[in-house]
Amino acid sequence: MGEDYYIANSTFEWYPGVRIYHSRNLADWELAGMPLDRTALLDMTGVNASDGIWAPCLSWSGGWFYLIFTVVHTSHQYAMFDTPNYVTRARKIEGPWEEPVYLNSSGFDPSLFHDDDGRKWLVNMEWDYRGVAFGRAFPGILLQEYDSEQKRLVGSPKKIFPGTARRLTEGPHLYKKDGWYYLVCAEGGTSWFHCVTVARSKKIGGPYEVHPGNPLLTSWEGTPDSDVYEKELEERGLNGCLLQKAGHGSLCQGPGGRWYLAHLCSRPIPGTRSCVLGRETAIQEIVWKDGWPWLKGGGSLPAETYEVEDDPGSPDESSAAAESGGSICLYRFGQDRDLVLRDFQTLRRPLSSEDFSFEARPGYLRLRGRESLYSRFRQSILARRQTDFAFDARTSFEFSPESFQHMAGLVYRYNEENQYACLVSFDEAAGERVVTAVAIRQGILRVLDTRPVGEGPYTLTLQVDGVRGHFGFLREGVWELFDGELDTEILSDDFTGGFTGAFVGIVAMDLRSQEKYADFADFCYTGRPEGRGR
Numbered sequence: 001m002g003e004d005y006y007i008a009n010s011t012f013e014w015y016p017g018v019r020i021y022h023s024r025n026l027a028d029w030e031l032a033g034m035p036l037d038r039t040a041l042l043d044m045t046g047v048n049a050s051d052g053i054w055a056p057c058l059s060w061s062g063g064w065f066y067l068i069f070t071v072v073h074t075s076h077q078y079a080m081f082d083t084p085n086y087v088t089r090a091r092k093i094e095g096p097w098e099e100p101v102y103l104n105s106s107g108f109d110p111s112l113f114h115d116d117d118g119r120k121w122l123v124n125m126e127w128d129y130r131g132v133a134f135g136r137a138f139p140g141i142l143l144q145e146y147d148s149e150q151k152r153l154v155g156s157p158k159k160i161f162p163g164t165a166r167r168l169t170e171g172p173h174l175y176k177k178d179g180w181y182y183l184v185c186a187e188g189g190t191s192w193f194h195c196v197t198v199a200r201s202k203k204i205g206g207p208y209e210v211h212p213g214n215p216l217l218t219s220w221e222g223t224p225d226s227d228v229y230e231k232e233l234e235e236r237g238l239n240g241c242l243l244q245k246a247g248h249g250s251l252c253q254g255p256g257g258r259w260y261l262a263h264l265c266s267r268p269i270p271g272t273r274s275c276v277l278g279r280e281t282a283i284q285e286i287v288w289k290d291g292w293p294w295l296k297g298g299g300s301l302p303a304e305t306y307e308v309e310d311d312p313g314s315p316d317e318s319s320a321a322a323e324s325g326g327s328i329c330l331y332r333f334g335q336d337r338d339l340v341l342r343d344f345q346t347l348r349r350p351l352s353s354e355d356f357s358f359e360a361r362p363g364y365l366r367l368r369g370r371e372s373l374y375s376r377f378r379q380s381i382l383a384r385r386q387t388d389f390a391f392d393a394r395t396s397f398e399f400s401p402e403s404f405q406h407m408a409g410l411v412y413r414y415n416e417e418n419q420y421a422c423l424v425s426f427d428e429a430a431g432e433r434v435v436t437a438v439a440i441r442q443g444i445l446r447v448l449d450t451r452p453v454g455e456g457p458y459t460l461t462l463q464v465d466g467v468r469g470h471f472g473f474l475r476e477g478v479w480e481l482f483d484g485e486l487d488t489e490i491l492s493d494d495f496t497g498g499f500t501g502a503f504v505g506i507v508a509m510d511l512r513s514q515e516k517y518a519d520f521a522d523f524c525y526t527g528r529p530e531g532r533g534r
Helices: 129-134 226-236 337-343
Strands: 005-009 019-023 030-033 052-061 064-072 085-090 101-104 111-114 120-126 140-147 152-161 170-177 180-187 195-201 244-253 259-266 280-289 292-295 305-307 317-319 328-332 365-368 380-385 390-399 406-415 418-427 432-441 444-452 458-465 468-475 478-481 503-510 517-528
Touching: 005 052, 005 064, 052 111, 064 111, 101 120, 101 152, 111 170, 120 152, 120 170, 152 180, 170 244, 180 244, 195 292, 244 280, 259 292, 280 305, 328 337, 365 380, 365 503, 380 406, 390 406, 390 503, 406 458, 418 458, 418 468, 418 503, 444 468, 503 517
Parallel strands: 195 244
Antiparallel strands: 005 019, 019 030, 052 064, 064 085, 085 101, 111 120, 120 140, 140 152, 170 180, 180 195, 244 259, 259 280, 280 292, 305 317, 328 517, 365 517, 380 503, 390 458, 390 517, 406 418, 406 503, 418 432, 432 444, 458 468, 468 478
16 A cells, blocks of 8 residues: 555464554564454454464555454364354554454455455355365355445355365465456465465456466475375475465565565474464565566575565565564563553453453552463463564562462463463462472373472563473572473474464463462563574
């Protein structure tokens, strides 16, 4: 839009829903809005991990920003799952956003195309539960007209593209250039064999012919047969690309006439196939030849750098994805409320004054204990994404537990089934306060270490270096590390089958009465450029 670029990212079960970022040079991005920030707009209570908000699509037409998204209600691991799609709009990117309008539930990954004749069209993949057992649950892409005045779909859906031999066709986006309609899709699944495919037609309803160099983008240039893929992956390992799992892209033309492809990717811990940072966004420059888009550098593999738009305040080059890199973020809860609300998220529901308070005790964030680490309904967790392979996290707080069911401290988690926590609690048998490190792996909880800790205030730390991690705490001015090494690979997309990457943050639990609270003074996240693999 003019000289401004905007991109919307999935948030899955984390609240607020959808994060929109803004840039003027494609290199430097700032959070511009979190449009689904109250339960009237989004309620994800009870959704499973890595469900919730999928594949938001942001577009602009006629003075309106349109945001279209899926809210997955039933686990994506089942044959049948529920995928209601919605659209909302706003005059300004920061809102206010209108109450979302329900569109359909025939499949996920919807996007809205604004044709030059004023008509608007919804495209989404179709889900067919009957084909799950045979690998044919993705039968193609549906097209249906959207009436923005009536705020509803009109006419009947039409299947316009069955996909290619790479299968698992999803993530559709429509564009129009030089009289051609271009359909950009994701195929190959969302893991190592992810890719971007392109097809075109003179008519929006098809038929669509496939790009002669298909796929446009992928991290894995192999055969489209999944069994062969897996064998090649096992025998050859990863192909050396920094950006793995490249796929699910969308096109954008800059004000200078240059074209770009924004796409998903992941970066595994060096020497592993474990993507603890989750899905990330990368950008590739596109050139047009003979009526087709191609990567500027040739081939299909993602480039690691590109030249940014001319901007005197920007560097000459940018990484195609944000590098892990030595960031230091100190959050003083009594002073940095806006920073906290920008970088941290909650699970499934918004911040509530009953659970979180910056005013109850000046200089602190009061976190009232609610349900357990396993709950999908009412947890008191405030966390931010892990953005570095190696990092240190630390928090200081005051807490007065009177029962083993009172707990507060640090949490390092992927989902309810796979997470770690370092918690101050109370040992009734010993009659003293203790700090305990626990691990939950595939749903099974194991106590790693427990030590007496005395009266507060308390300072806990988490040190992560690639595949390894340790909890520690400060006692009488001396740091002590717990026994029991943390295996960070269980917090990866690849171990869990999820999409979010790992989060680190603070937690409070009261499994007896949901009343006991902890007062947190600060949280510090320090990224380090190193990070050991195996």
